[in-house]
Amino acid sequence: MKLITDVAEMRSFSALSKGKGLRLILVPTMGALHAGHAALVREGREAGGKDAPLVVSIFVNPAQFGPGEDYLSYPRDLDKDVEAAVNAGADVVFAPLVDQMYPEGFKTHVTVEGLSERLCGASRPGHFKGVATVVSKLFNMVNPDIAVFGKKDYQQFVIIKRMCLDLNLGVEIIGADIVRSADGLALSSRNAQLNPLEREAALRIPRSLSCAVALVKKGERSAKAIIDMVRDIMATPVGGVALTIEYASLVSPETLEDVETIHGPGLLAVAVRVGKTRLIDNVFLNAC
Numbered sequence: 001m002k003l004i005t006d007v008a009e010m011r012s013f014s015a016l017s018k019g020k021g022l023r024l025i026l027v028p029t030m031g032a033l034h035a036g037h038a039a040l041v042r043e044g045r046e047a048g049g050k051d052a053p054l055v056v057s058i059f060v061n062p063a064q065f066g067p068g069e070d071y072l073s074y075p076r077d078l079d080k081d082v083e084a085a086v087n088a089g090a091d092v093v094f095a096p097l098v099d100q101m102y103p104e105g106f107k108t109h110v111t112v113e114g115l116s117e118r119l120c121g122a123s124r125p126g127h128f129k130g131v132a133t134v135v136s137k138l139f140n141m142v143n144p145d146i147a148v149f150g151k152k153d154y155q156q157f158v159i160i161k162r163m164c165l166d167l168n169l170g171v172e173i174i175g176a177d178i179v180r181s182a183d184g185l186a187l188s189s190r191n192a193q194l195n196p197l198e199r200e201a202a203l204r205i206p207r208s209l210s211c212a213v214a215l216v217k218k219g220e221r222s223a224k225a226i227i228d229m230v231r232d233i234m235a236t237p238v239g240g241v242a243l244t245i246e247y248a249s250l251v252s253p254e255t256l257e258d259v260e261t262i263h264g265p266g267l268l269a270v271a272v273r274v275g276k277t278r279l280i281d282n283v284f285l286n287a288c
């Protein structure tokens with residue numbers, strides 16, 4: 001396993017691998033690696049084959065955090081992450097330094113219009129501009145053939161696919177399913193910020209999504225009825241901990257636009273605050 005922190009070294013590694021005719025796989029992360037990230041590595045390995053060098057990038061990207069968000073307190077432990085990346089099957093950990101990523105006088109950004117303003121973009125203005133910019137920079141540095149993103153951040157996945165098409169980046173984008181803990185909570189680096197009572201309360205999130213799936217199975221097609229039920233479940237405080245719903249939306253998985261009635265697949269996406277921690281989750285509802 002190789003740890004690379006220098007952009008020029010990353011480029012030479014990539015050029016060398018390409019020279020040998022190898023494909024390159026990239027799994028971009030912000031570190032604090034968990035089983036969800038490991039699943040992305042497995043997906044990448046499956047798609048790229050066993051000989052393709054697999055790079056896990058670790059970069060806590062300041063440009064995607066808004067004022068007052070948890071950029072400074074975001075968990076960082078490179079040694080632990082390198083170990084986790086090796087165990088997951090990575091060949092390279094690329095952990096670029098902030099001053100190489102954003103050199104003095106930085107002025108260039110990538111914006112994916114429309115898709116970036118909905119859902120999480122509404123309450124986190126500039127977030128997806130930061131994401132699209134850093135991902136396009138990582139693509140330029142690593143030059144991957146394949147990149148793997150988790151569907152937990154479904155909006156991010158759709159935005160990156162759009163960006164790749166629009167900018168002819170030639171990177172195949174793979175989406176990996178959400179990995180959950182045994183009690184249903186979607187794994188997230190931010191779960192570590194929850195105290196035991198908050199964690200218990202947060203279970204309302206996956207429970208409400210499962211109830212929505214069941215409701216659709218029973219024949220419900222109205223987005224309002226489904227969302228009302230999800231909101232009701234999440235509104236009940238658990239152990240004195242209330243969830244604050246930022247949004248609960250039923251959208252088209254392609255355009256992310258609200259749907260009123262589900263015909264075919266729909267994406268039920270939620271963002272919720274539990275104490276100071278913001279969590280997101282989603283589920284596909286299939287009305288076929």
Ligand code: AMP
Pocket residue numbers: 028029030031036037039040148149150151152153176177178179180186187188189
């Ligand atoms: P992060 O480090 O949280 O920015 O996430 C890096 C990548 O891992 C993103 O593509 C996320 O969507 C993905 N990811 C994070 N948590 C999960 C999870 N529980 N299941 C699947 N993918 C995940």
